[in-house]
Amino acid sequence: MSDRASLKKIRIILVEPAGALNVGSAARILKNMGLQQLVLVNPQCDPASEDARRMAVHGADVLAAAQQVQSLPEALQGCQRAVATTARDRHLPTALEPPQTVLPWLLESNGPSALIFGSEERGLSNQELNYAQRFLGIPASSEYPSLNLAQAVAVCAYELFQLAQTSLPSATPPTADEAPLDQLEAYYQHLETLLSKIGYLHPHTAAARMQKFRRLFNRAGLSDGEVAMLRGILRQVEWAIAARE
Amino acid sequence: MSDRASLKKIRIILVEPAGALNVGSAARILKNMGLQQLVLVNPQCDPASEDARRMAVHGADVLAAAQQVQSLPEALQGCQRAVATTARDRHLPTALEPPQTVLPWLLESNGPSALIFGSEERGLSNQELNYAQRFLGIPASSEYPSLNLAQAVAVCAYELFQLAQTSLPSATPPTADEAPLDQLEAYYQHLETLLSKIGYLHPHTAAARMQKFRRLFNRAGLSDGEVAMLRGILRQVEWAIAARE
Numbered sequence: 080m081s082d083r084a085s086l087k088k089i090r091i092i093l094v095e096p097a098g099a100l101n102v103g104s105a106a107r108i109l110k111n112m113g114l115q116q117l118v119l120v121n122p123q124c125d126p127a128s129e130d131a132r133r134m135a136v137h138g139a140d141v142l143a144a145a146q147q148v149q150s151l152p153e154a155l156q157g158c159q160r161a162v163a164t165t166a167r168d169r170h171l172p173t174a175l176e177p178p179q180t181v182l183p184w185l186l187e188s189n190g191p192s193a194l195i196f197g198s199e200e201r202g203l204s205n206q207e208l209n210y211a212q213r214f215l216g217i218p219a220s221s222e223y224p225s226l227n228l229a230q231a232v233a234v235c236a237y238e239l240f241q242l243a244q245t246s247l248p249s250a251t252p253p254t255a256d257e258a259p260l261d262q263l264e265a266y267y268q269h270l271e272t273l274l275s276k277i278g279y280l281h282p283h284t285a286a287a288r289m290q291k292f293r294r295l296f297n298r299a300g301l302s303d304g305e306v307a308m309l310r311g312i313l314r315q316v317e318w319a320i321a322a323r324e
Numbered sequence: 325m326s327d328r329a330s331l332k333k334i335r336i337i338l339v340e341p342a343g344a345l346n347v348g349s350a351a352r353i354l355k356n357m358g359l360q361q362l363v364l365v366n367p368q369c370d371p372a373s374e375d376a377r378r379m380a381v382h383g384a385d386v387l388a389a390a391q392q393v394q395s396l397p398e399a400l401q402g403c404q405r406a407v408a409t410t411a412r413d414r415h416l417p418t419a420l421e422p423p424q425t426v427l428p429w430l431l432e433s434n435g436p437s438a439l440i441f442g443s444e445e446r447g448l449s450n451q452e453l454n455y456a457q458r459f460l461g462i463p464a465s466s467e468y469p470s471l472n473l474a475q476a477v478a479v480c481a482y483e484l485f486q487l488a489q490t491s492l493p494s495a496t497p498p499t500a501d502e503a504p505l506d507q508l509e510a511y512y513q514h515l516e517t518l519l520s521k522i523g524y525l526h527p528h529t530a531a532a533r534m535q536k537f538r539r540l541f542n543r544a545g546l547s548d549g550e551v552a553m554l555r556g557i558l559r560q561v562e563w564a565i566a567a568r569e
Contacts (some may be wrong), residue, residue, distance in 0.1 A: 107476050113465040115546045137468045167450065218485060220358040223382045230478040233471075240463060275510050 083113055085253065086243050090116040091236070093208060096197040099124040103134025103142060110138035114221030116191075117145040118154045121288035123198070127295065134229075151195070151207050158260045159190035163203055163211035164235065166225045174186070177232045178238040186242055190259060194235060199228050209290050210296040248267050257297035266306050266313075267293055277320070290303045292318040329359055330431045333486050335361040336481070337399045337481070339452060340443040341473060346371040348379025348387060349474035355383035357485035361436075362390040363399045368443070379474075396440070396452050403505045404435035408448055408456035409480065411470045420461030423483040429458065431487055435504060439480060444473050454535050457542040501547040511551050512538055514558050522565065 091109060095318070096102050096119060103126075106117055119126060126145055135142040148154045156159055162181055185192040195211060198201035208214070217226060217234050271289050274280040280288055301309075335356060335425055341347050348371075354362055364371060379472060380387040391484055393399045400406055430437040440456060442448035452461070457515040462479050464472060471479070516534050525533055546554075 104472055104475065107472055110468045110469050111464045111475075113467070134472070136472075137470075217482070217488065219356045220485070221356070223355045224384075226356050226478075227349055227352055227379070227381075230349065230356075230475070233475040233478045234482045237462070237482075240465070244463065 083243050085188075086113045087115050088188065088191050089114060089185060089239065090118050090154070090158065090193040090225070091189060092118045092120060092151070092177065092195045092234065093122070093198075093228070093232075094120045094124050094154075094195060094203060095153060096196075097123040097199050097216060098228070099128045100134050101199065101227070101229040102126050103131035103138075103144075103211060105232045106131070106142035106145065108229070108233045108236045109136035110135075110141045111305075112236040114236055114239065115144070117140060117141055118193075119145055119147045120151050120154050121149055122147060123310045126141070128298035140312070148290040151210055152264060154195075155193055155210060155260050155264075157191055158183055158193045159257060160188045160192040160213075161195060161211045161260060162215050163195045163197075163208050164215045164217070164231060164298075165197065165203055165208065167202070167218075175214050177218050178235055181213050181215050182235065182238050183242055186239065188256065192241075196228060205290065206286070209293045209297075210264075212300065213265050225294060226269050256304055258301045258303040258306045262303055262306045263296065263301065265312055270308055273316060291308060328488050330433075331358045332360050333401050333431060333433065333436050334359060334484065335363050335399070335403065335436060335438040336477065336479075337363045337365060337396070337438050337440045338363045338367070338443075338473070339363045339396060339399075339448060340368050341441075342368040342444050343473070344371065344373045344375035344442065345379050346389075346472070346474040347371050348376035348383075350477040351376070351380040351387035351390065352383035353474070353481045355380075355386045358488070359481055359484065360386060360536055362386055362436075364390055365399050366394055367392060369428050374466065385439060397509060399440075400438055400505050400509075402436055403438045404502060405430055405433045405437040405458075405467060406440060406456045406505060407438070407458050408440045408442075408453050409460045409462070409476060410442065410448055410453065411464075412447070413503060420448035420459050421494075422463055423460060423480055423486070426460050427480065428487055431484065434502065434529050435499055441473060443479060450535065451531070454538045454542075455509075457545070465484055501549055503546045503548040503551045507548055507551045508541065508546065511541075511555055511558075518561060520538050522561075532569050533560070 091114060093102065093105060102124060106216055126142060131142060132139060162185055185194060195203065217225065217231060270292065271280065271285065275285060338347065338350060338360060347364065347367065347369060351362055370389060376387060407430055430439060440448065462470065462476055515537065516530065516568060518524065520530060
């Protein structure tokens with residue numbers, strides 16, 4: 080079940096936005112749709128500029144309160160669930176889902192959750208997509224499916240607001256023990272370090288291989304108990320190696 | 325039943341848009357969502373400007389093909405159905421309807437239909453609202469319900485595209501004999517002329533009174549036979565008056 084309060088837990092993350100007009104427009108539509116949290120990852124424009132403030136109008140408070148961070152993991156800190164938006168189906172582990180299917184899952188999260196938008200020119204990189212558990216594509220004409228950044232934010236914010244008005248029967252009820260993204264991330268870091276140490280990962284292929292692991296585990300929707308278990312394995316392996324040295 | 329072809333019959337009308345960026349953004353989202361017809365009523369900015377073209381990107385063809393007219397009636401010429409968007413419930417004859425309720429009615433029109441947006445600063449005037457049969461309000465936070473023009477166009481274009489993908493059972497099936505707006509307009513003009521002539525309308529109250537008539541008849545959804553009948557009455561009255569003179 081979702082409600083208006085659930086909107087306030089959602090972070091709208093813009094990765095390296097290049098246009099101040101877009102950032103300002105995004106702030107306005109967030110305010111229009113009862114959303115409050117705007118996070119800018121390494122913005123390539125000035126969110127305090129005249130252009131941004133002119134477009135934000137009465138969303139100026141959302142714009143002024145926008146958090147600026149240097150990396151996507153930093154933006155996701157403390158989040159339970161993350162959805163990435165993309166226009167292209169680039170070998171994603173799961174199919175692109177339309178807003179109505181995937182956004183209820185964000186609203187129903189126990190903790191904070193995130194909706195991630197890529198930059199105007201390049202969208203989200205494969206590495207950035209790896210941080211998300213599910214992927215949203217806005218249905219559009221095959222002739223020209225790429226929406227302007229602020230327009231994409233508008234469509235998603237509008238759908239979030241719509242969904243928050245209605246109590247939806249959930250296909251994926253939140254489990255009390257769902258692992259937060261920070262725990263997952265710590266596990267991936269731990270795994271990568273160990274796999275490199277034991278010579279499984281090589282510098283030139285580590286990124287691609289880790290991507291496959293991340294996607295596999297993200298798709299599985301791990302509980303915190305499961306993450307603890309997986310990390311237990313890693314520690315056990317580390318102990319076994321140390322004992323032999 | 326609606327389909328993608330029905331999108332092409334829909335005119336998106338912007339009344340006196342002041343921002344070239346908004347006009348360009350609107351062209352882009354129209355192209356994104358399979359819409360083709362952009363009509364600008366007395367634009368207060370240059371749709372051919374660098375700002376507009378920069379925002380349109382690959383929607384440049386929709387922007388270049390945008391029709392420019394001097395008045396809303398001109399923009400509506402040939403239309404069967406018209407919906408006006410407004411954020412405010414200004415003594416409208418019928419309640420504001422959300423996109424999902426009213427947009428199928430546009431898609432199911434036999435002939436061309438129109439979705440009308442007001443200018444950034446003042447929206448649509450009462451007189452302009454009179455040209456529409458139904459009224460659309462985008463659900464939004466009561467704290468700040470006024471969307472940027474291009475964002476409002478984005479939400480509606482997205483909903484039109486969504487609705488065109490699905491065949492909806494229609495609550496208001498198109499009737500073969502639904503009166504086109506031109507016929508309705510001609511009737512209103514005829515009525516006003518006659519009512520002024522017989523002293524029913526006075527210069528200082530004519531506009532307000534005619535507004536009530538327009539809304540009443542618009543709400544009724546007249547057939548062309550009914551419009552012919554109503555005009556028959558007017559002609560009969562004119563004849564009766566002439567006979568007495």
